Amino acid sequence: LLHHSDRGSQYTSKEYVEQLKSYGMELSMSRRGNCYDNACIESWHSILKKELIYCNPRFKNPEEAYTAIYQYIEFYY
Structure with missing residues:
Protein backbone atom coordinates (compact mmCIF):
# COMPACT_ATOMS: atom_id res chain seq x y z
CA LEU A 1 0.00 0.00 0.00
CA LEU A 2 1.38 3.39 -1.02
CA HIS A 3 0.67 6.55 0.98
CA HIS A 4 1.35 9.68 -1.09
CA SER A 5 1.36 13.14 0.49
CA ASP A 6 2.95 16.52 0.27
CA ARG A 7 5.87 17.46 2.51
CA GLY A 8 3.75 18.98 5.28
CA SER A 9 5.21 18.70 8.76
CA GLN A 10 2.39 16.39 9.89
CA TYR A 11 3.41 13.87 7.19
CA THR A 12 7.16 14.06 7.79
CA SER A 13 7.14 13.67 11.56
CA LYS A 14 8.98 10.67 12.92
CA GLU A 15 5.87 9.36 14.70
CA TYR A 16 3.72 9.57 11.56
CA VAL A 17 6.30 7.82 9.38
CA GLU A 18 6.75 5.07 11.98
CA GLN A 19 2.99 4.54 12.18
CA LEU A 20 2.76 4.14 8.40
CA LYS A 21 5.58 1.61 8.50
CA SER A 22 3.82 -0.35 11.27
CA TYR A 23 0.85 -0.69 8.89
CA GLY A 24 3.16 -1.94 6.13
CA MET A 25 2.63 1.21 4.06
CA GLU A 26 5.24 2.74 1.78
CA LEU A 27 5.67 6.50 2.03
CA SER A 28 5.72 8.63 -1.13
CA MET A 29 6.06 12.41 -1.13
CA SER A 30 5.93 15.22 -3.62
CA ARG A 31 9.20 16.69 -4.75
CA ARG A 32 10.41 19.58 -2.65
CA GLY A 33 9.09 22.90 -3.93
CA ASN A 34 6.91 21.40 -6.66
CA CYS A 35 3.27 22.18 -5.93
CA TYR A 36 2.14 20.54 -9.18
CA ASP A 37 3.12 17.00 -8.22
CA ASN A 38 -0.32 16.28 -6.79
Missing part, protein backbone atom coordinates in the same frame (compact mmCIF):
# COMPACT_ATOMS: atom_id res chain seq x y z
CA ALA A 39 -2.41 18.43 -9.15
CA CYS A 40 -3.79 15.56 -11.26
CA ILE A 41 -4.84 13.36 -8.36
CA GLU A 42 -6.25 16.29 -6.42
CA SER A 43 -8.39 17.17 -9.44
CA TRP A 44 -9.57 13.55 -9.67
CA HIS A 45 -10.41 13.42 -5.95
CA SER A 46 -12.38 16.65 -6.31
CA ILE A 47 -14.52 15.13 -9.07
CA LEU A 48 -15.02 11.88 -7.16
CA LYS A 49 -16.11 13.73 -4.03
CA LYS A 50 -18.50 16.06 -5.86
CA GLU A 51 -20.13 13.39 -8.01
CA LEU A 52 -20.21 10.42 -5.63
CA ILE A 53 -19.26 11.07 -2.04
CA TYR A 54 -21.02 14.34 -1.14
CA CYS A 55 -24.34 13.43 -2.78
CA ASN A 56 -24.70 10.05 -1.05
CA PRO A 57 -25.44 9.16 2.56
CA ARG A 58 -22.68 7.67 4.66
CA PHE A 59 -21.50 4.25 3.66
CA LYS A 60 -22.48 1.57 6.16
CA ASN A 61 -19.17 -0.29 5.91
CA PRO A 62 -15.93 -0.34 3.90
CA GLU A 63 -17.30 -2.92 1.47
CA GLU A 64 -20.21 -0.64 0.54
CA ALA A 65 -17.82 2.25 -0.07
CA TYR A 66 -15.52 0.04 -2.13
CA THR A 67 -18.40 -1.18 -4.30
CA ALA A 68 -19.76 2.33 -4.89
CA ILE A 69 -16.34 3.72 -5.81
CA TYR A 70 -15.53 0.72 -8.01
CA GLN A 71 -18.83 1.07 -9.88
CA TYR A 72 -18.31 4.80 -10.28
CA ILE A 73 -14.83 4.35 -11.77
CA GLU A 74 -15.56 1.33 -13.95
CA PHE A 75 -19.09 2.07 -15.17
CA TYR A 76 -19.79 5.77 -14.85
CA TYR A 77 -16.57 7.72 -15.08
